[in-house]
Amino acid sequence: MSAAPTWRLGWVALWAALLAVALWTRPPLPLDETRYLAVAWEMWVRGDFLVPHLNGAPYSHKPPLLFWLMHAGWALAGVNAWWPRLVPPLFALASLLLVLRMARLLWPERPEVGPRAAWLAAGALLWAVYATLLMFDPLVVFFATLGVLGAVEAACGRRAGWVAVALAVGLGLLAKGPAVLAWALPPALLAPWWAEAARRRPGRWYAALAAALAAGTALAAAWALPAAAAGGPEYARAILWGQTAGRVVDSFAHGRPWWWYLAWAPVFLLPWSLWAPAWAAWRRRGTGPDRGLRLCAAWALPGLVLFTFVSGKQPHYVLPAVPALALALAARLDGHAPGGRRAAAAPALALLALGAGLAAWLWGTATDAGAALLAGARPAWLLLPAAAGLALLARPGGVAALATAWATLLAALHLALAPGLALAYDTRPAARVLARLEAEGRPVAHAAKYHGQFHFAGRLRRPLEPVLAPGLAAWARAHPEGAAVVYYPTPALARRRVAEGRAAGAAPLFAGAFRGDGLVIWPARAIAAHPRLIEGAAGF
Incomplete structure (x- = not known):
């Protein structure tokens, strides 16, 4: 392909590449x-x-x-x-x-x-x-x-x-x-x-x-x-x-100052x-x-x-x-594709610093078990934008080269965080449990305002019943065959409640992460018998 068609149509390839990486690495985000x-x-x-x-x-x-x-x-x-x-x-x-x-x-x-x-x-x-x-x-x-x-x-x-x-x-x-x-x-x-x-x-x-x-x-x-x-x-x-x-x-709910x-x-x-x-x-x-x-x-x-x-x-x-x-x-802008080493210096150095800095930060924090998004992070991907920044410094280009180089940062972030994105944002594992409960005809309470995050993933056909945490124990006693979706403000608190439940013979139906929260699906009987399991529960 000649330079002119590449210049005119290359941005379509950039769009397609970013979209492919996003769809491959990122579940639908709640x-x-x-x-x-x-x-x-x-x-x-x-x-x-x-x-x-x-x-x-x-x-x-x-x-x-x-x-x-x-x-x-x-x-x-x-x-x-x-x-x-x-x-x-x-x-x-x-x-x-x-x-x-x-x-x-x-x-x-x-x-x-x-x-x-x-x-x-x-x-x-x-x-x-x-x-x-x-x-x-x-x-x-x-x-x-x-x-x-x-x-x-x-x-x-x-x-x-x-x-x-x-x-x-x-x-x-x-x-x-x-x-x-x-x-x-x-x-x-x-x-x-x-x-x-x-x-x-x-x-x-x-x-x-x-x-x-x-x-x-x-x-x-x-x-x-x-x-x-x-x-x-x-x-x-x-x-x-x-x-x-x-x-x-x-x-x-998005009030911010005029200068934002x-x-x-x-x-x-x-x-x-x-x-x-x-x-x-x-x-x-x-x-x-x-x-x-x-x-x-x-x-x-x-x-x-x-x-x-x-x-x-x-x-x-x-x-x-x-x-x-x-x-x-x-x-x-004058000229076909303005460039030059001085022109590219600031964005190239910023890209190099961001890529290398984020990689170093992830290498230092990826073992933090409390951050679901960082679990299994692959910091090496972020060396790609760092290398792109170096390439821009060595051989500056114009608009197309700069746009492509910076696109590597977004793509690399997706690839580096792909395991954590699945762990923290993929609602399908919990939704499969809810689909099974629905198929069994069991009522399900949702201990927070419900935003529909499980309905498509589980292909659910019946509503979940929103029940705020203070009323959840009473709901559980009234629906002993049911289950409740409960959120905790930290994954650590969720793990502690799950351990307490298992020690008392009240195992959860599901336990995992949801964005920055802990998510547990409890049998209603467990909540009715052990109300402490929902102490500290929070919505979002």
């Missing part, structure tokens, strides 16, 4: 990935594709598009775990394909801008992490990018662009609610600033935008209104109001935050107004400002800004 699998599974089992359910109750926190896409794959290939975990990464990949198209429209005389932007986005730490997870945000990124591309197409005189805007709004709302509007709408609303067509005929532009918004809203309402009627008043309030007002006013994103931006944007050509590109004076750069500003800045002042903050909330920032930086 609580988010396992929850979304559980909701899709419960909809599938119930045959109810209108109202999502979790543990027998309507699930109002997310709209159904991702679940429907999971079902589409299951309808073709049977129920499996691999297809749902491919869906969001495929949307992440498709988002960067849209960026390529956008770059061709905005800078037709500069064919290198699109591939460079794809490399910049694919290599950014925030993108590389979330592009391999089963989450809704890659769908939001895709539909936000589709909406922006639709506005660009419309500005170029293509009416199909407004169809893209309508689909982006409607399907984006069905993907994760109103969050998509924070990224998809500002470029169209600010179009007179960057688009000659909107500046010349603003009335026609905003009329077309209003029609696209109405069509997109109608598309989302075609699900929301019947679902609200079927799910009951509380569910209706949640999907029609709570997911908007609640996130803006209180934003659930600013503080973390250098980490989210690694390695580019350490790359000298990126800083030089922003400092360089332009030759005049650039409609593409103005578009990128209208795309990224309003959403970033909005989410900065919303109380709840999570890294993935600002993931839709990454393609915009990558496209702007790609356009500002």
Whole structure:
């Protein structure tokens, strides 16, 4: 393959390699990935594709598009775990394909801008992490990018662009609610600033935008209104109001200070935050107004400002800004692939230090029996990014080389921690026990708020009964044939309670790790006879 196709398409191979490593080494992670699998599974089992359910109750926190896409794959290939975990990464990949198209429209005389932007986005730490997870945000990124591309197409005189805007709004709302509007709408609303067509005929532009918004809203309402009627008043309030007002006013449980994103931006944007050509590109004076750069500003800045002042903050909330920032930086960079030893020094040294430092740390802590994630760690894998850092110092490259080198850090972390990821995050061993209990018709209590972490893994068909620890002994006495899922704040406490139970002739049905907690499934008779076994139990 020639250098040009490698440059243009190599980022797809980078995406595929990271995804393959993640799927091979990492089980579906509780609580988010396992929850979304559980909701899709419960909809599938119930045959109810209108109202999502979790543990027998309507699930109002997310709209159904991702679940429907999971079902589409299951309808073709049977129920499996691999297809749902491919869906969001495929949307992440498709988002960067849209960026390529956008770059061709905005800078037709500069064919290198699109591939460079794809490399910049694919290599950014925030993108590389979330592009391999089963989450809704890659769908939001895709539909936000589709909406922006639709506005660009419309500005170029293509009416199909407004169809893209309508689909982006409607399907984006069905993907994760109103969050998509924070990224998809500002470029169209600010179009007179960057688009000659909107500046010349603003009335026609905003009329077309209003029609696209109405069509997109109608598309989302075609699900929301019947679902609200079927799910009951509380569910209706949640999907029609709570997911908007609640996130803006209180934003659930992720309240952080306004400056949180600013503080973390250098980490989210690694390695580019350490790359000298990126800083030089922003400092360089332009030759005049650039409609593409103005578009990128209208795309990224309003959403970033909005989410900065919303109380709840999570890294993935600002993931839709990454393609915009990558496209702007790609356009500002001069030359095909800027490089040089001085340019690569900071990110190369940081990669070398991180790889070697993490390897040394793991060699020193991998024997800590209290840390399930570190059990069986393979620190030698982390010498791979250290070697990549050395290679960058010896033979610096441009955007593609730097993105590939830093991707080895994420891949090596997965490979190094693979045994611990299985031990601490794989819910299948416990879920198999729960499936056996369900098949025997025995009731099961869950001594904490239940997030569905066992339902898909065990293909469970009946809800678990949430019973907080203070009421668990009474529940056990009332259900002597049952069992209870109990969490302990440390694995050490769980092991101590298991030893006490075995000494008293009350062996658990299962004992293991769950994230940082200890997890034990006790027979109800054991808890009823020995209440001390649940002393110190905790939820999450």
